[in-house]
């Protein structure tokens with residue numbers, strides 16, 4: 001270990017518990033909650049194994065008046081929920097870490113679409129997160145009942161093995177709603193002065209503390225600056241920390257609010273590593289208790305300096321722990337170059353909130369630890385490891401596949417790339433404005449490839465079908481990717497755009513702009529986006545930075561709607577606005593001619609724009625010619641000694657980078673399965689009872705002996 005990093009491995013006491021080192025996986029959503037207990041246990045357990053001293057659940061609502069649906073929380077309403085999470089505490093303890101539970105109540109944000117109960121708030125004010133939710137003003141009986149629920153949940157947590165219980169107040173949830181005069185307009189003992197507004201939070205802390213006694217550490221999470229109206233600002237946070245300090249064993253600090261979560265889980269596009277310290281770094285002024293903070297920290301030198309300066313005692317990680325569950329162990333072993341660094345693309349958030357199950361752009365095993373049995377650092381030797389494998393194309397899919405095949409012990413893997421360097425589309429994507437940290441996808445894989453003696457990388461060699469057949473491999477994996485359509489074929493028309501031809505000076509593809517340096521024959525340019533993610537905004541910013549007048553014309557109602565799923569949307573739109581990019585929304589382009597584009601708006605009214613050129617970001621097309629040529633001639637494959645040809649990534653179908661990486665990883669994990677081209681089934685953790693439990697319960701209570709129908 002680098003002696004500079006030694007400080008990160010000192011034990012830290014939090015109340016009655018001791019953390020073995022300073023790495024603390026702060027609570028983060030997963031889509032597992034108490035719905036997928038085995039998945040939850042395996043995901044957190046792998047981090048405990050990777051050296052994190054504590055791992056926490058996501059938000060765990062204490063009662064049915066905070067149901068969080070349709071999102072999946074660790075609902076912690078009853079003993080069944082406790083049984084579900086016991087699996088996690090056992091797994092965590094097995095690996096020597098402490099387990100934490102983020103006990104939670106949404107208060108006035110709770111839509112309660114499942115339980116159909118009203119939200120509860122300090123005052124009857126529409127939620128800034130869900131404006132259609134107007135909560136009930138909490139009466140004294142509601143306050144007591146919620147505090148009782150908090151205590152009951154804390155006791156359940158203690159009973160199922162949690163070492164750390166939270167009174168979660170960050171992200172503008174219930175305790176913060178009481179503390180913040182944005183939410184709290186009460187005139188009773190729970191509103192008005194800071195002391196009054198702090199009462200709910202402090203009473204809850206006091207009661208939870210009293211209940212769990214010396215068996216659990218009591219932690220509170222607080223957004224020390226809302227960076228907007230929905231919470232408090234740092235001076236008030238300092239005053240609150242002083243007030244409540246005696247009730248807390250560890251302060252877990254962050255910034256933002258739930259409506260401005262984008263400022264907490266800051267994307268790398270607009271926030272540098274360590275960005276939160278400007279606010280959270282001030283909390284030491286108010287307390288001598290341990291502090292944990294986050295800021296997408298993956299650099300061990302920065303971590304060590306944060307601890308050495310006394311700013312934080314513990315290095316918090318959510319996204320960095322998803323990208324690399326073994327981050328602490330790699331630092332401990334001096335393998336810092338092997339840290340699979342978080343890209344800050346927030347694909348994890350899209351996966352959790354948008355798709356209902358955690359995933360990661362960097363780490364294809366995240367969320368797959370239980371259901372597919374994938375471990376991020378352990379690989380079994382493939383049964384067919386003696387076969388020579390040729391992977392054609394070193395984009396995200398090909399790189400990941402070659403790395404994983406190498407780790408599965410294949411004796412000879414060749415990764416062959418046409419271009420002078422590996423990376424595929426990432427070679428140009430990482431050079432687009434604000435997307436530099438996405439380059440970590442390539443950097444980590446390059447280092448892995450360099451370290452694997454059984455994997456050879458050949459660049460600058462475009463393979464033909466004959467060359468593939470002559471290569472001497474028994475297994476061929478085609479990972480040749482995709483390109484942007486130059487004819488403008490798009491979702492809403494399924495036909496080319498009239499006049500779209502990228503051999504003309506005024507029609508451009510993203511690759512022509514970003515790789516070949518092609519520019520329109522004048523300074524006014526339209527970037528036409530029918531895809532809705534990062535490519536069109538990236539190209540638009542590139543051209544705007546060069547001085548072009550850029551019009552971002554999009555079929556969607558907002559610019560880059562997919563970026564809303566990664567918390568990047570509002571920041572991205574603001575950013576483009578500041579660079580002078582002019583947005584035209586709800587427009588379909590149907591004609592292109594020199595000097596103009598035209599089409600229709602959302603109401604079928606004509607739209608036209610005078611521009612010198614247009615960049616088409618409509619849809620991508622797989623580069624599958626090589627694959628098709630190979631499989632078309634099985635006799636030639638057999639004659640060449642090739643036993644199998646597979647394809648992965650965008651060559652199959654153009655998808656998100658995370659999916660291309662997953663695809664490459666999946667094939668390598670299952671390359672010795674009976675039919676590697678098709679994924680093995682995975683455990684869905686469905687509960688399929690033999691007997692309908694509702695009918696069974698009714699039958700038992702009314703004494704009837706048979707159930708029909």
Ligand code: ADP
Pocket residue numbers: 392393394395396397398416417418419423424425426461462463464479480481482623626648649650651657660
């Ligand atoms: P994916 O996201 O599926 O990995 P990319 O488009 O990012 O796909 O990368 C595909 C890579 O394959 C590119 O770097 C491209 O240069 C390379 N490639 C395509 N055809 C060939 C070929 N015939 N021989 C070698 N490399 C190829």
